[in-house]
Amino acid sequence: MGFELSTGGVNAFLRELARTGRVVAPVRFEGGGAFTGTDCVRYAEVTDIENVVFDEKSRFSFRELLLPPSQTLFYFTEDSITEPTPETRDTIIFLRSCDLHAVKRLDEICRGGANPDYYYEQRRKNVKFVLMGCKKAFDSCFCVDMGTNISDNYDLSIEPDGDGWHLDCKNAEWEPLLRAQGGTETPVTPAHVTETKTRVSIPDDLDFSVAKSKLWDEYDKRCIACGRCNFSCPTCTCFSMQDLFYQDNPKTGERRRVLASCMVDGFSDMAGGVVYRKNHGARMRYKVLHKVYDFKKRSGFHMCVGCGRCDDVCPEYISFSHIVNRLGDAMKEVSEHAE
Numbered sequence: 001m002g003f004e005l006s007t008g009g010v011n012a013f014l015r016e017l018a019r020t021g022r023v024v025a026p027v028r029f030e031g032g033g034a035f036t037g038t039d040c041v042r043y044a045e046v047t048d049i050e051n052v053v054f055d056e057k058s059r060f061s062f063r064e065l066l067l068p069p070s071q072t073l074f075y076f077t078e079d080s081i082t083e084p085t086p087e088t089r090d091t092i093i094f095l096r097s098c099d100l101h102a103v104k105r106l107d108e109i110c111r112g113g114a115n116p117d118y119y120y121e122q123r124r125k126n127v128k129f130v131l132m133g134c135k136k137a138f139d140s141c142f143c144v145d146m147g148t149n150i151s152d153n154y155d156l157s158i159e160p161d162g163d164g165w166h167l168d169c170k171n172a173e174w175e176p177l178l179r180a181q182g183g184t185e186t187p188v189t190p191a192h193v194t195e196t197k198t199r200v201s202i203p204d205d206l207d208f209s210v211a212k213s214k215l216w217d218e219y220d221k222r223c224i225a226c227g228r229c230n231f232s233c234p235t236c237t238c239f240s241m242q243d244l245f246y247q248d249n250p251k252t253g254e255r256r257r258v259l260a261s262c263m264v265d266g267f268s269d270m271a272g273g274v275v276y277r278k279n280h281g282a283r284m285r286y287k288v289l290h291k292v293y294d295f296k297k298r299s300g301f302h303m304c305v306g307c308g309r310c311d312d313v314c315p316e317y318i319s320f321s322h323i324v325n326r327l328g329d330a331m332k333e334v335s336e337h338a339e
């Protein structure tokens with residue numbers, strides 16, 4: 001059901017939702033950017049729609065709400081283990097279509113197997129989604145080519161329209177709330193982009209022979225293995241474990257899982273001093289092919305959703321989308337070499 005609502009009406013609706021849950025959306029942190037005098041758009045709780053940033057892409061994605069960068073799994077003493085109290089309130093997340101498709105990837109990874117991720121499930125079961133319609137693509141987006149520019153599995157969609165807001169509600173419990181805040185019915189189709197400046201083409205016949213290409217060698221030097229691309233990606237889920245022992249009683253502490261990156265040193269270290277992917281080019285190969293090759297073989301869809309954040313944040317100006325577009329030539333190079 002579509003609605004038209006004033007800003008005051010939307011804010012009253014958000015406050016209703018906040019009575020039993022937390023509403024989380026991209027907001028601007030002034031001066032919070034990586035460099036002096038720059039801002040950062042990232043997720044935080046909101047009560048006013050005016051604070052939600054619609055005209056800029058968030059630096060980090062919604063992922064940190066489902067898979068926090070650092071999460072305590074349990075506290076331990078010599079003879080007991082206690083779990084932290086789980087968040088039981090609803091979490092209402094504002095996100096764009098590409099990121100809503102990223103939720104499907106996270107669900108596949110964390111819920112799809114024989115042993116679903118218990119901690120992910122604790123958070124995921126209480127989440128509702130508000131789709132932020134995209135009227136215009138940002139420069140690095142390539143959602144259209146990844147097939148992630150349209151979503152319909154939301155509870156609510158929202159986008160500014162003149163002085164007010166257009167909303168499409170699919171959550172039957174929220175419809176009376178919207179009406180109570182003065183919402184008038186009107187047909188609403190969430191805005192979505194149909195073209196992007198950045199384009200990608202993944203070869204239909206992509207196969208693992210591309211791993212032998214010299215393409216990857218270039219990144220031995222160019223990539224500095226900082227991991228920023230992974231930390232901003234909405235579909236990266238790798239983590240490592242840390243046990244913290246408290247100083248006042250070293251027999252007590254907590255176990256945390258902490259976000260990891262396949263691009264940084266130590267990720268592929270094994271017992272006995274073996275390092276599987278020592279060169280940064282080998283790490284790049286692993287990351288790129290995981291995002292646009294082997295995940296699809298297993299799950300039927302690509303892991304990358306084309307949000308473009310990895311291209312936005314790389315300090316070495318390495319473009320993931322450009323690498324994907326080089327895979328066709330890399331395949332030819334390998335086959336010519338084999339002849």
Ligand code: SF4
Pocket residue numbers: 229232233234235291303304305306307308309310311320
């Ligand atoms: S690989 Fe890059 S473009 Fe693809 S989903 Fe991750 S951050 Fe976005």
Ligand code: SF4
Pocket residue numbers: 222223224225226227228229230263313314315316317318
């Ligand atoms: S952000 Fe760029 S330099 Fe850093 S690990 Fe990723 S590709 Fe390499």
